[in-house]
Amino acid sequence: MPKSLVRRAPVEGHFVHGVDVEAINAMTRQPTATRQIATECVAPLEGASSETNDPSGGTVAAFVKHRSPRKVKSPLLPQRNRKLPSASSSDSSPRRWIGAASVAMVFVVLGASTTAGACPRCADGQAARREVIADGFSRNLATSLLPFLIVGAVSAGTHAIGRRRAPKNAEREVS
Amino acid sequence: MKATHQGAIISSGILLGAGLGGFADGILLHQILQWHSMLSSVRPPTDLVEMKYNMLWDGLFHAFTWIMVVLGIWRLWAAGKRPDVPWSTRTLVGSLLLGWGLFNLVEGLINHQLLGIHHVHPGDGQLVWDVAFLALGLIQIGAGWATIAAGRVDRTPSGHHAAPLASHRRQ
Numbered sequence: 001m002p003k004s005l006v007r008r009a010p011v012e013g014h015f016v017h018g019v020d021v022e023a024i025n026a027m028t029r030q031p032t033a034t035r036q037i038a039t040e041c042v043a044p045l046e047g048a049s050s051e052t053n054d055p056s057g058g059t060v061a062a063f064v065k066h067r068s069p070r071k072v073k074s075p076l077l078p079q080r081n082r083k084l085p086s087a088s089s090s091d092s093s094p095r096r097w098i099g100a101a102s103v104a105m106v107f108v109v110l111g112a113s114t115t116a117g118a119c120p121r122c123a124d125g126q127a128a129r130r131e132v133i134a135d136g137f138s139r140n141l142a143t144s145l146l147p148f149l150i151v152g153a154v155s156a157g158t159h160a161i162g163r164r165r166a167p168k169n170a171e172r173e174v175s
Numbered sequence: 176m177k178a179t180h181q182g183a184i185i186s187s188g189i190l191l192g193a194g195l196g197g198f199a200d201g202i203l204l205h206q207i208l209q210w211h212s213m214l215s216s217v218r219p220p221t222d223l224v225e226m227k228y229n230m231l232w233d234g235l236f237h238a239f240t241w242i243m244v245v246l247g248i249w250r251l252w253a254a255g256k257r258p259d260v261p262w263s264t265r266t267l268v269g270s271l272l273l274g275w276g277l278f279n280l281v282e283g284l285i286n287h288q289l290l291g292i293h294h295v296h297p298g299d300g301q302l303v304w305d306v307a308f309l310a311l312g313l314i315q316i317g318a319g320w321a322t323i324a325a326g327r328v329d330r331t332p333s334g335h336h337a338a339p340l341a342s343h344r345r346q
Contacts, residue, residue, distance in 0.1 A: 124223045124224050124227055125227055127224045127227075128224050128225075128227035128228045128230075128231060129227075129231065131224065131228050132228060132231050132232070135218075135228075140214065140232065140292075141235070143285075143286070143290060143292060144213060144232065144235055144236055144239065145239060146281075146285055147278060147281045147282040147285055147286070148193070148197075148239045148240075148242075148243060148278075150281045151189065151190070151193040151243070151274065151277055151278050151281060152190070152243075152246075154189060154277060155186045155187075155189040155190050155193075155274070156186065158182050158185045158186050158189060158270075159182045159183060159185075159186040160182050161180075161181050161182030161185055162179045162180045162181040162182050163179075163180045163182060163259075164179060164180070164259065
């Protein structure tokens with residue numbers, strides 16, 4: 001590891017556990033310097049963190065993993081002009097999930113509308129739905145639901161099996 | 176403390192078994208084999224409108240089975256957090272079988288025998304198929320009950336084996 005990146009004693013400011021964060025940031029912005037970081041800085045730190053001689057209790061390893069292990073150890077690394085993501089971007093960003101959910105929602109709406117538009121013989125479907133409502137909907141619904149309600153009642157009845165009750169003497173003492 | 180509250184697992188297992196059994200019925204008999212639909216003995220699916228009519232009721236049937244599965248998962252999740260509930264595979268498998276068999280028995284008695292809204296395999300010899308369906312339900316109930324009884328000796332709550340590992344990590 002280059003000596004310019006490490007200090008011997010614990011320090012404050014932009015040094016974290018002896019690693020110069022600003023220097024790493026500056027180097028990782030340049031693709032040609034990424035491999036140098038991988039071979040000289042990160043790999044020895046990762047090796048140290050996986051063993052027991054990491055005095056920081058794994059904090060350095062967590063730091064290194066957070067900053068760049070996937071970027072550094074990725075097979076895509078030889079692509080020299082590959083644009084690295086900025087330091088502020090994060091995989092667990094809420095914005096990312098909101099964006100993905102929005103895209104999924106758009107696809108669902110488009111899919112549903114397309115399916116509805118392509119409905120084969122829609123007149124038959126509408127007639128069937130009218131029949132379902134007109135032809136004793138409540139009775140048929142109750143008939144369909146009844147077995148489930150009975151099973152649900154049996155399930156609720158079995159819940160008490162094996163449950164311990166508090167002794168009566170204890171109840172009296174409490175009251 | 177020994178975990179004895181077996182009923183929490185049995186209760187959730189019955190819900191799950193009934194839901195999964197309902198799905199098996201709907202997927203296998205209604206859709207793949209197409210032996211019957213929910214109201215196929217009342218409104219035989221002889222044309223597209225009647226087919227769609229039965230299809231819609233099949234959809235509602237599947238919606239109810241889905242609700243049963245969701246309730247079962249919710250109850251099982253709650254049971255897993257309790258220290259007085261034995262985390263027994265035999266109890267869970269037995270109660271799944273019990274729930275499935277119970278659903279087959281109740282559904283067979285009400286829908287096939289009493290109301291006759293559909294039959295397992297309509298046509299010649301439909302009574303034989305219906306009785307066989309009821310017999311299958313009874314066998315499942317018996318097997319489930321026996322498995323639950325075998326699991327009564329299990330007294331270990333959920334997460335019992337994970338505790339030593341957690342304490343080891345703290346060191």
